[in-house]
Structures are given as C-alpha cells and as structure tokens.
Amino acid sequence: MKSLLKFIYKYHYFIIFILIECFSIFLTIQYNDYQKTAYLNSSNNLSGAVYSKMNGISQYLNLKEKNQELIYSLASYKELSKKAYKKNQISLIEVYDSVYIQQFEFIPCQVINNSVNKQNNYLTLNAGFKQGVIREMAVVSPMGIVGIVKDATDNYASVISVLNQNLRISAMLKRTGYFGSLNWDGLDYRYVNLLDLPNHISVNKGDTVITSGYSSMFPKGELIGFVEGIEDSDGSEFIKVRVKLSVNFKNISNVMVVSNLLRNEQLTLENKSSHD
Amino acid sequence: MIKIIPRNLFRFVVLVLLQVWVLNNIQFSGFVNPYLYILFILLLPFETPGWLVLILSFFLGLSVDMFTDTLGMHASASVFMGFIRPYVLQSIAPRDGYEAGTFPRIFYYGLIWFLKYAIILIFIHHLFLFTIEVFKFGSYYLVLWRTFLSTIFTTVFVILSQYLIFRK
Numbered sequence: 001m002k003s004l005l006k007f008i009y010k011y012h013y014f015i016i017f018i019l020i021e022c023f024s025i026f027l028t029i030q031y032n033d034y035q036k037t038a039y040l041n042s043s044n045n046l047s048g049a050v051y052s053k054m055n056g057i058s059q060y061l062n063l064k065e066k067n068q069e070l071i072y073s074l075a076s077y078k079e080l081s082k083k084a085y086k087k088n089q090i091s092l093i094e095v096y097d098s099v100y101i102q103q104f105e106f107i108p109c110q111v112i113n114n115s116v117n118k119q120n121n122y123l124t125l126n127a128g129f130k131q132g133v134i135r136e137m138a139v140v141s142p143m144g145i146v147g148i149v150k151d152a153t154d155n156y157a158s159v160i161s162v163l164n165q166n167l168r169i170s171a172m173l174k175r176t177g178y179f180g181s182l183n184w185d186g187l188d189y190r191y192v193n194l195l196d197l198p199n200h201i202s203v204n205k206g207d208t209v210i211t212s213g214y215s216s217m218f219p220k221g222e223l224i225g226f227v228e229g230i231e232d233s234d235g236s237e238f239i240k241v242r243v244k245l246s247v248n249f250k251n252i253s254n255v256m257v258v259s260n261l262l263r264n265e266q267l268t269l270e271n272k273s274s275h276d
Numbered sequence: 277m278i279k280i281i282p283r284n285l286f287r288f289v290v291l292v293l294l295q296v297w298v299l300n301n302i303q304f305s306g307f308v309n310p311y312l313y314i315l316f317i318l319l320l321p322f323e324t325p326g327w328l329v330l331i332l333s334f335f336l337g338l339s340v341d342m343f344t345d346t347l348g349m350h351a352s353a354s355v356f357m358g359f360i361r362p363y364v365l366q367s368i369a370p371r372d373g374y375e376a377g378t379f380p381r382i383f384y385y386g387l388i389w390f391l392k393y394a395i396i397l398i399f400i401h402h403l404f405l406f407t408i409e410v411f412k413f414g415s416y417y418l419v420l421w422r423t424f425l426s427t428i429f430t431t432v433f434v435i436l437s438q439y440l441i442f443r444k
Binding site for chain 2: 013
C-alpha cells in the first residue's frame with residue numbers, strides 16, 4: 001500500500017495528465033456522434049446569451065447589405081407564397097379556397113453564431129422551442145439552403161450547416177431532374193460536391209442545383225447553387241459535380257426555419273411501407 | 277506575489293472572450309485561424325505546480341470548446357500542451373536556470389528564447405488540435421499545412437501581445 005502511494009506520488013503528474021486527456025478525448029468522441037449530444041453546446045443559455053449580445057453589434061455593421069437581402073427575400077417569398085401550399089384535391093380549375101392546405105411554415109430568425117473553417121461546422125439561431133423550432137427542421141436563407149436543426153432549447157437552436165461532412169442532402173439538377181446527394185469535402189466554404197449522378201446525363205457549367213424534396217425536411221425547389229465543374233471518375237458509373245453555393249456562409253445573417261406541417265404524416269407512411 | 281492569482285484569472289477570462297468574440301471570426305484564406313487563448317498557458321509562472329497547469333489548461337480549452345461547439349477538442353489539445361510545457365522549459369533553460377521572481381516573457385529572457393518556447397508549444401498544440409479535429413489519418417498533408425500556417429499566425433499574435441500589452 002505504501003509503495004503504491006509512493007508510486008502515485010512519484011508519477012502524479014503523468015497520471016493526472018493521462019486521466020484528463022482521456023476524459024477530453026472521450027468528450028470529443030462522444031460529441032462527434034452528433035445526433036446523441038444534447039449538452040454543453042452553443043445552444044445552451046450562457047453562451048447563447050453572450051453570442052446574442054455580440055450579434056447585436058455585428059448586425060448593425062452589415063445593415064445596408066442585409067436590408068438589400070431582406071427586400072430580395074420579401075420579393076421572392078411573395079412570389080413563392082402559392083408554392084408553399086399543396087393541392088388538396090384534383091381539380092382542373094384552381095380555386096383559392098380550401099382546396100389548398102398549407103404545407104410549409106417559415107419561422108424568421110437570425111444567425112448569432114457561425115463558422116466555416118472547421119471540418120464540421122455548426123450555426124446557432126436565436127429561435128427555439130418557444131418560436132416553434134424543433135429538431136430536424138430545415139433552415140433556408142433568401143439565397144438558398146443553410147442546414148438542418150440539430151438541437152433546440154427554449155430560445156436558441158443549433159444547426160448542422162451544409163458545410164458539415166456529416167450532412168447529406170438530396171439535391172437535383174433543375175434542368176434535367178436527375179438527383180444525387182450533396183456533401184461537403186471540408187476544404188472550401190464556397191463549394192460542395194454533388195455525388196451519385198449517373199454518367200450518361202449532360203451537365204453544363206452554370207446549371208442550377210435545387211433541393212429534390214424527396215426528404216421530408218426541405219421543400220422542393222429551394223436553391224442550393226450552380227454547377228462549377230464536372231469530374232469524371234474512371235470506370236465508375238457515377239460522376240462528381242462541383243457546385244458553387246449560392247449562399248455566402250461567411251456573412252449569413254437572416255434565415256428562416258422551415259416547418260413541414262405534413263412531415264409526420266409522410267414519415268409515418270414511409271415507415272409503414274418500409275416495414276412491410 | 278499575492279497579485280498573481282487575480283491577474284491570471286483576469287487574463288484567462290479576457291483571452292477566452294477575445295478568442296470567441298474576435299479571433300474566431302478571423303479566417304485567413306478560408307481555414308487558418310489564430311488561437312491566441314493558449315497565451316494563458318505560455319505565461320503561467322515557472323513555479324506553477326504541474327497538476328495545476330494541467331487542470332487550468334483543461335478548463336481553458338473547455339471554455340473555448342463551449343463557445344465553438346467542439347466539446348473536448350480544444351481541451352485535449354490544451355492539456356497536451358500543458359503537459360509538454362515543463363519538458364520544453366527544461367530543455368531550453370538558460371545556463372544558470374530560471375531566476376526566482378521572473379516570468380516566461382521576452383522582458384526577462386529575450387526574444388530568441390521566447391520565440392523558441394512559443395513556437396514549439398504552439399506547434400504542438402495546433403498539430404494535436406487539427407489532428408483530433410479530422411480524427412483520421414487520410415489527407416494528413418492538409419493537417420500539417422493548416423498546423424504550419426496557423427502556428428505562424430498564432431506566434432505573430434503572441435509576439436505582438438508581448439510588445440503591446442505585457443511589456444513588463
């Protein structure tokens with residue numbers, strides 16, 4: 001016993017180091033499993049409050065540019081407002097009455113924390129449960145899609161950014177309708193890759209890439225970006241398309257959380273059929 | 277001597293806030309980011325016991341982690357840096373050792389000594405941080421490149437801080 005205590009005393013520095021380091025790495029691994037974490041992130045209230053103060057200042061500096069963006073968004077959403085409604089019954093003449101049921105709701109909010117320089121980036125929004133934001137809702141900005149809500153507290157939400165290697169989004173080419181999955185390679189915050197497109201289709205530089213609407217999160221037709229280049233991989237049936245994002249993630253500020261009112265219905269149905 | 281504790285606490289808070297409010301928003305060429313908060317570990321007095329350096333490093337890293345959604349990453353890198361610190365101090369000690377009442381700063385031991393001290397520790401910290409961030413060993417040249425660039429920027433900030441704020 002005495003020699004054990006002596007041993008611990010002699011190597012206490014190294015033992016403490018190993019203990020703390022193991023604990024830190026345990027935290028990192030636990031955290032990388034990003035679906036499971038719900039604690040100590042920037043949606044907690046202390047750091048959330050600090051960030052919203054900070055954001056108050058930085059927003060003022062970008063006022064002019066952001067006003068422009070808001071006008072743009074107002075215009076595009078006036079135009080889109082009919083698209084946010086889904087036909088409830090088949091009829092040849094459109095009547096703006098109860099034949100439409102609302103499918104999507106847009107909750108306006110602001111980005112109060114953001115990063116683009118990590119391998120897996122996250123954003124924090126100043127809206128949470130109280131504003132109707134819950135997990136797995138989509139986040140879009142006037143210029144295009146932003147990400148998916150990972151977690152929410154009463155007043156804040158943390159969002160998995162498109163610039164996160166763990167996130168895959170179903171996207172399609174607007175011109176031809178072929179779809180693939182969108183993924184970030186962790187290198188440049190302006191570009192993402194569209195994978196799994198068959199190699200026989202024609203893709204031109206500048207083609208518009210939009211969300212496919214096949215997942216239950218994003219509405220169909222939200223802008224993602226424009227084709228920048230095509231990479232053929234030898235012998236593979238698929239091509240890789242490089243897409244320039246339409247959103248500038250470095251100065252993103254006003255966004256909307258999209259709540260799909262019919263999501264549960266769709267998921268229940270899909271689960272039911274996949275169990276059969 | 278009594279003043280050392282509040283002074284270091286103040287430095288801790290200021291460096292963490294500076295890091296999350298200002299420096300995390302600076303990104304040279306996309307993904308290079310100066311991590312000035314580790315200046316706190318660099319400037320701890322020589323006499324600080326080893327276990328205290330480790331614990332302080334852990335909480336320093338954890339505070340930065342809480343703001344950047346990277347739980348554990350900065351903490352483990354800082355703890356590793358705190359662990360290496362006494363060995364670096366030992367290996368670059370001046371011939372007659374460190375005098376009592378002095379601190380690891382340019383003012384006491386000169387620019388060359390401080391540069392050696394800072395660059396070695398900053399490089400170790402950044403290498404650990406970026407390695408644990410990607411968490412795999414593919415495309416390792418990117419990690420080395422980021423470590424190299426970020427080390428330069430952090431060192432520049434550390435040296436500047438020595439001339440501007442901690443002159444004495």
